[in-house]
Amino acid sequence: MTKATAAIVGPGNIGTDLLAKLQASENVDVRWMIGVDPESDGLARARARGVETSHEGVDWLLAQDELPDLVFEATSAYAHRANAPRFEEAGIQAIDLTPAAIGPFVCPPVNLDVNVNAMNVNMITCGGQATIPIVSAVSSIVPVEYAEIVASISSRSAGPGTRANIDEFTETTSHAIEVVGKATRGKAIIILNPVDPPMIMRDTVFCSIPPDCDRDAIAASIHDMVAKVQEYVPGYTLRADPQFDDPREIWNGYARVAVFLEVLGAGDYLPTYAGNLDIITAAAARVGDLMALAKTGVTA
């Protein structure tokens, strides 16, 4: 069977972890790793993994006779805004792991099916990938007027980009809770914890639910969704069964379901506690995998 070819732009921690994941894919063949620094450790790591590399950026990639089917961008929003139109012009599908958000937000078990042929998709945020499946699981059973997520990550897994613009995380994730998770209103909170040994990523999802609804159906939907995410993030687990609280006046008369998650990373390249980074590379790899399948057309 033919694999779809791919390039990764951005040989940092995310790009390297993504490479490790995609090299296990049956549908994607990563041929190129692209950077801008000849001394880059990430490019050296990619070469050691048998991938052709260039430090001459996207210019080099697009000048090759053979172009990739897919490109994964793990640079910065600024870089991706410049690169995105060039990829599209060259007919390359782009999976954007930066906050650029040029294409639609994609969360694999929720809305990849409708975006599998989009020329550019955005992977939202780490907290979004961890929590939006749960919001969607609830909103597929009952209307969710308000959903709120709290992502707690180890300080060591929060890079300089996240730290310089933490508002981007809260605003992007809140927005995606609404457009992808289908909550009427979304709110996102991120907490960095420096404890040593580092804490594993934790996520809590709170959804308002109608006072009288089928709680068993909601719980079942959540359990099903967790199983779907586990297909590509094996360390994605519920800490406890969904917790239901009765309606309260201060919740505008709504009841509430609270879901407590832990995301243990696969440890492909990044440390296992950095489940926040793992879940976004795993989700991107999943998107690449399914886009590749759609392209290579194993439609029997």
Next chain:
Amino acid sequence: MTAVSDVVVEEPIKESIRITDSTLRDGSHAMAHRFSEEQVRAVVHALDLSGVEVIEVTHGDGLGGSSFNYGFSLVDDIKLVAAAVDEAKRARIAVLMLPGLGTVRDLKQAHEAGASVARIATHCTEADVSRQHFKAARELGMETVGFLMLSHRATPSKLAEQARIMVDAGAECVYVVDSAGAMVLGDAQERVQSVINEISRDAQVGFHGHQNLSMGVANSVLAYQAGARQVDGALLALGAGAGNSPTEVLAATFERLGVPTGVDVQAALAAAEEIVKPMVPRIPHMDRSSIVQGYAGVYSSFLLHAERAGVRYGVPAHEILQRVGELGYVGGQEDMIIDIALQLAQERDMGDLAAAGVR
């Protein structure tokens, strides 16, 4: 030669200290974030008369804090800020915000409502998440204060390094914040001293104390002696955990020490007794749970959340808080209280089964 006895010893005029009152922010925790506009106006009016220069008004967890995780505000923050600004004749209104929870957008709204002091809070080792907010606050023309929360969790030198990050980002004062009320005397003074050594040429230093181990006022005095020129208080100690250093006690104590605060002691006492006391359902005090918070180094705002989770899952609040301390959770991780309560309930059930001979 002049005989020693001829010299008239004059008491040197001591440098003043500014008390920022946080009854309407830290006190919001103790009120489960249910302050009404009327209450805010009454407290601001009384504080303003007493001469308090800066009054902080925000949800206990800062702008954007109204949520499932921290509790919903009865009245929107921005509305309360606007009411406070309207009521104050002399005092300026401050707002708190925690990056990761509130955003620059919230800060702009507060500024539009008339807030003129921005207090930006991060965990004591994560100051670099505040850079964009200090920049925005300075661009808005607001006075800026940095808040290094749970300061007992960082060494004095680490704290100084983090304070420097905030000053470089635009903070005009950085507070050593004893969010857990865990610092015992020297712990506070060493940290304040270390931060002063690092930033005093560029910025002021402040201290925010809690009463969990009854050290709030004593630590504030030590902080002043080390060179801090701003401290926080709350009327009637109204604040998270066992409450804050009481504003009225700070005013009285500093007056006895000859340190000018600009606050009239009698007016502050009246504000605490006549205005705040009647509106408070429960005056913060050093009970088992809040002492455990000081002892185990737990963020004071976790108290009411732990009590609620304790009732909901049938486990003792102080045990929840003890475990929070052991696991090193930081401000903002209120969701983990439910997680711990669930774990404790499960352990209890397993224990019950074991006791019943089930294997």
